[in-house]
Amino acid sequence: DAGITQSPRHKVTETGTPVTLRCHQTENHRYMYWYRQDPGHGLRLIHYSYGVKDTDKGEVSDGYSVSRSKTEDFLLTLESATSSQTSVYFCAIRDSSNQPQHFGDGTRLSIL
Amino acid sequence: GENVEQHPSTLSVQEGDSAVIKCTYSDSASNYFPWYKQELGKGPQLIIDIRSNVGEKKDQRIAVTLNKTAKHFSLHITETQPEDSAVYFCAASSPGTASKLTFGTGTRLQVTL
Numbered sequence: 001d002a003g004i005t006q007s008p009r010h011k012v013t014e015t016g017t018p019v020t021l022r023c024h025q026t027e028n029h030r031y032m033y034w035y036r037q038d039p040g041h042g043l044r045l046i047h048y049s050y051g052v053k054d055t056d057k058g059e060v061s062d063g064y065s066v067s068r069s070k071t072e073d074f075l076l077t078l079e080s081a082t083s084s085q086t087s088v089y090f091c092a093i094r095d096s097s098n099q100p101q102h103f104g105d106g107t108r109l110s111i112l
Numbered sequence: 113g114e115n116v117e118q119h120p121s122t123l124s125v126q127e128g129d130s131a132v133i134k135c136t137y138s139d140s141a142s143n144y145f146p147w148y149k150q151e152l153g154k155g156p157q158l159i160i161d162i163r164s165n166v167g168e169k170k171d172q173r174i175a176v177t178l179n180k181t182a183k184h185f186s187l188h189i190t191e192t193q194p195e196d197s198a199v200y201f202c203a204a205s206s207p208g209t210a211s212k213l214t215f216g217t218g219t220r221l222q223v224t225l
Contacts, residue, residue, distance in 0.1 A: 004155075031210060042118075042201055042215035043156070050210050058212065059113070090155050094211060100146055101213060103155035 003027050004104035006091050012110045019078040021107050023091030025071075031094040032074040033101065034058075034066065036087040043090060049074055081111045114139040116204050118216025125192050126224055133219045135202035136184040142204040144211065145185045147176060150199045150218075159200075160187070192223045 003026030045058030047066040092101040143164040148156035203213040
């Protein structure tokens with residue numbers, strides 16, 4: 001398995017609270033991605049990073065921010081969580097342009 | 113942007129039979145098409161991928177075919193086994209987009225004894 005650790009694996013929180021999810025990799029890969037997975041939608045890209053401090057928006061970025069201060073860590077923050085952000089969140093990493101993305105095992109987030 | 117459609121959403125086959133999952137994409141510039149298998153409680157695992165300069169690729173019981181003219185690609189699993197039961201996702205990406213993937217909505221494959 002690719003060396004990807006997502007934390008926490010499960011979280012339940014209340015509407016309006018801030019939430020930060022962490023993706024940690026041991027592969028020294030350049031690219032990191034955050035996706036959310038919802039029934040009927042497959043996986044949708046939230047944000048991605050192409051290097052330290054280099055990030056860009058994906059398809060469903062509203063309400064989310066990211067940071068990457070070190071190669072190995074990519075943080076996803078929900079500044080003020082809403083019930084519509086209840087989902088399973090996956091991190092993926094990729095080495096170079098001709099390599100595939102590899103996924104972590106996800107974080108199940110419930111916002112009540 | 114890219115749009116990927118996947119069919120069927122559910123598929124039930126008997127052990128030993130073949131299974132076929134089909135995807136279509138909208139962006140003619142897309143040039144990379146991976147397939148992922150996702151088991152319950154796990155992240156998607158890459159099982160096979162194909163690039164636009166190739167029409168077919170095989171890996172043991174799994175094969176993928178690509179028709180660039182029609183903009184569709186398919187996953188073929190032969191001699192299915194119970195451990196093939198999972199959700200399968202197709203995806204597509206275009207050059208120059210940091211390999212951002214656009215996923216299909218998934219196919220739940222059940223292999224019955």
